[in-house]
Amino acid sequence: MQGNASLNSAMREAGFKQGESAEAVNEYLRLHGYDGTVSDRTVRNWLTGKTHWPHPRQREALEAVFGCTAEALGFSPPTAGPPDSEPESPVRRRNFLTATTGTAAAVVVTPIVDSRPTSVGTSDVIRLRSGLDALMALDAARGGHEGLERAALAGADEALEKVGLAASQRIRQRLFSVAANYIATAAWAAIDGHQLDRAQTRLDRALYLAGMAKDPVAQMRVWNSYAMLARQRDQHTEAVDAGYAAQATVIARRDPFYGSLAHARTAVAHANVGDRQAAIRSLGYAHEALEKAPPDEPRPSWVSFYGVAELTAIKAIVWGRIGDAARSEAASHQALSAIPRHFRRNRALATTRLALAQVHQREVEQATTAAASVFELMSGNPIPGRLRSLLGDFYRDLITLVPDARVAQEWGDRYRSEWSRA
Template identity: 40%
Template sequence: MNRLAAQFSLIIANDNRSGGTHHVEEAALDWARHVLHLQNTRPASQHVRGRLYALAAAFTGSALWAAIDGGRLDRARHHLSEAVALAGLSGDPAIQFRVWGHAGALYRHQGRYANALAADEAAKRTRAARNPLYASLAHARAAVHHADLRNRQAALRSLGVAEACLNRADTEAPRPAWLRFYDSAEFHLLALTTAGTLGLWEEAEAHAHHTLATLRPDLRRNRALTHAYLAHAQIGQREPELAVATASRIPAEARHGRTAHLLNTFGHRIHALAPHSPATREWFETELL
């Protein structure tokens, strides 16, 4: 079990560093298959079987997340079905919470915002959500999905609840490897996403700066995403030069998946705002190199 848990932590670390690459997805799937092979070939107590199903669900959930992050939504749909089934068999409320969170992310990328919000509600109903840290994450994600549905009041209310829960949480208590990413920096990244979707550009920029100031160095994918969202917020405030400077800080190796999509949309927005600006010309010339 300890070796499997260590491999899962390695998958999480690779995802934090590089984002949703094929390598992360396939490595997670290989370990999920290995765990299920153990489940089917080794005698074990019910308790051990539950832990093995939880690990299989965890690895499959990481494959699901990598596929979502990389924009491979057809593969993500397949992984979701397997992850939901394995999480149910595990009886582990924390794993069930995680899988519902990933389901919400997939539905959002599919444009199925009501389903994403329903996934948030399912996460809130797990026993894990009695913990303020889990509850905070669920409410922060719900804020993003309320914003997608253009329900500003509900989005801002959910952010308020998420922040209050985070303030009550014992952030020093032990937590699963997959939940170590959630802290004040991640809360503000979700708040940045919410504010940007609602067109609250000044608020979005403030959240972005908070995230960048407190984000752990190993969360490179999230740093790239934050810079991309910040560049959008600066375009929203009609600051093309500053926006290009921000977007240009994103390293080439991070420009894939969600970050690449945001930068592509950024290009359209800056051209629409200032088609003849030197900053716009600089951006497109750099992109062609």
């Protein structure tokens, strides 16, 4: 009997096991006045293909939970006989799905005439999580900014407001996890915007909520950001400690993908301390771990930036910090050939590091051309504070290393206004 690969894929993407899928479907059914009778066995029958066309109400619930038609979930109607489905209410389904406008996720719940208080279940968690995906897509294109930070904090507030109405302790923990990730997103926006005190406050709160959620992925995310924040504050020993803390999380020990990111972040910290051997060793660990990571494993959107291309960009940072400009330049070129186009801010950062590597080799024309292209990459949006700071490092090194080069002064005169764009 052929299994239902489409449903299995949808469940993996949502992070659901059989019991959690059953819970989500039952939540929808109860929300609309029906008994929630879907069990683990029911879901298993769907996955194995034993049930190829679920009951009409179950199909409606499945479509609402996963946001696509029953056919797209791998089910097929009987080829003969009268239709057994009742017309689907488009209003009901729309109200169950996520509504995302601008940068904030709006959760809309169908009103029910009932004297009992509305409980919060899996469907609410799904809607809140989808808002995180919208924010991370905005970050990839534009970078961190105050609007993104405010939207993330609003998402966290909404998740925390629902904790008291959670249908179970499991739902409470999931809501804490969602809130932790929203606040970690706000912290990241502050880091990218170079608002370091705000970022510290946000990370402290996110780590507390991740602990309440017992969510090792969120904990790893926060420690990764702590390492980046410490780097911006020139607290390089603290950045090494944060890298080690990220490595010690359960998810980094269990999943080589996260382990690779933790080792890569530690490598940057070692390079900033000046420990060349430790930095190179950590890069080696990061590379080995990434090779072991399953490529198609579903992971949250905040970590979608990481992979071979980003690890190569991190290698460029490490080589540059330990004084090997030629290797840094080579790694930067390699990273830029692989970083996806929609990661505009990441491409702009890698391009600036390329310019830094070139100016350290006195390749002035190439360096200024590369640095100038950063403004084209970020055209139409303010320059995030972290990127502005890196461009400042480039200009400082440019006028220090080649003070008599006419092109150095021309670059500063031409791009000073764009560089300070906020």
